Amino acid sequence: MSETRDIDIAGWVGRAEPDPVLFLERQAAEIILNAIALAPELQESMLLKGGTLMGMAFDSPRQTADMDFSVTFAAADDVAGRLRNSFDRTLPRAAARLGYADLVLKVQSVKYRPRKDGFAAMQAPALQMRIGYARRGSPQEAHLQRGQCADAVQVDISFNEPVFSAQVLRLVPDGTTVMAYSLIDMIAEKMRALLQQEVRNGGRRDRGRRQDVYDIALLVEALPEDASLRAGILEALRRKCRARSIEPTPASMSAQEVKERARREWASLALEIGELPDFDDRFRIVEAFYRSLPWKES
Incomplete structure (x- = not known):
């Protein structure tokens, strides 16, 4: 059974409030994690790792706007489109659920790394996704809808990564759960x-x-x-x-x-x-x- 760790994500976001840029980035990250939790096909199979996990779970002062995940499902040639659809379906619901009525998030691009040809057969394929965010009604929202938003969280998704043990992150205060590296x-x-x-x-x-x-x-x-x-x-x-x-x-x-x-x-x-x-x-x-x-x- 996976260990469960309570994460005060509201506190993690709130600590960035003196820095408006970082504050907005962390709000976007909170929405992304909740969007994963709202997608049954992603909640148990996307494991958070990297700098965001270091900051939230291990009290690291290192600040990064990127989010890193390993996934337990197999790489496939159509996986980019499926992931884009999952996120674009759940991101608006997650923002509304968290009370971020003035924030709009949308996938801007998904790139195959190192390339799309032969992706499913590669030893260590990855996807690089950009999820843009903008204030509702702002000029930036128009760029967001066209896939040209400058403000974005880079989400790196790795395939074929062995996972020895995982932990469950319970996001306080609402109890939403996502998976993460141990x-x-x-x-x-x-x-x-x-x-x-x-x-x-x-x-x-x-x-x-x-x-x-x-x-x-x-x-x-x-x-x-x-x-x-x-x-x-x-x-x-x-x-x-x-x-x-x-x-x-x-x-x-x-x-x-x-x-x-x-x-x-x-x-x-x-x-x-x-x-x-x-x-x-x-x-x-x-x-x-x-x-x-x-x-x-x-």
Whole structure:
């Protein structure tokens, strides 16, 4: 049975009120989560992860306007259209249910990543969806209806991602529930992302993973000394690595290439968190935790 965690989403949204742009972004994110809960075909199969989950469930100060999900249903060539229809059906209902009568949300675009051809057969396909939002009656609403709204939440949806364990987020105060990654899956997938930097095909655009170093360090510093938790993280890491044709070893995180790629754009993290911690200090925490996993016992 999945663990249930109460999330004070009204408080999470309200804390952004001094920043009008962030406040509106979080209102849109709240509507999107409720839209998922209102779609039976999505509620049990879309799992929230990434920076939004870090902020809501794990008290991270890192602010991001993007929303990241893994889905448990299979990739298909027509999945973009089906997801667009689901969201456009439930977004207006979610906004009305939450009392956001002056906010209008609509899917602006859905892109196949890396491409549409052969999407269903790819190892790690993804969709990049933009959900625009505008005040009702504003000039921006006309752009929204044409699919040209500048204000939008980017929703990244990953397929074929093994999930070791999930948790239920109960959104307080109304009790709406959505699925999300567990702590085990959050840490394991972020560690896999760091290792994956080194093995990316040279033809693909490489992204630094500076946020993963920050997030893992934040999470593991608060972890209890629980052997079963560490064993679960290692098992989840191995499953996720196998799904991407990676074989992790106790020394993998110590590769210089992993560290240097993760260091890229570290300074830009200050835009999300304010005061920037030392990269080497944060990476040492990640590396030490990775090595502390029960490699010899499994």
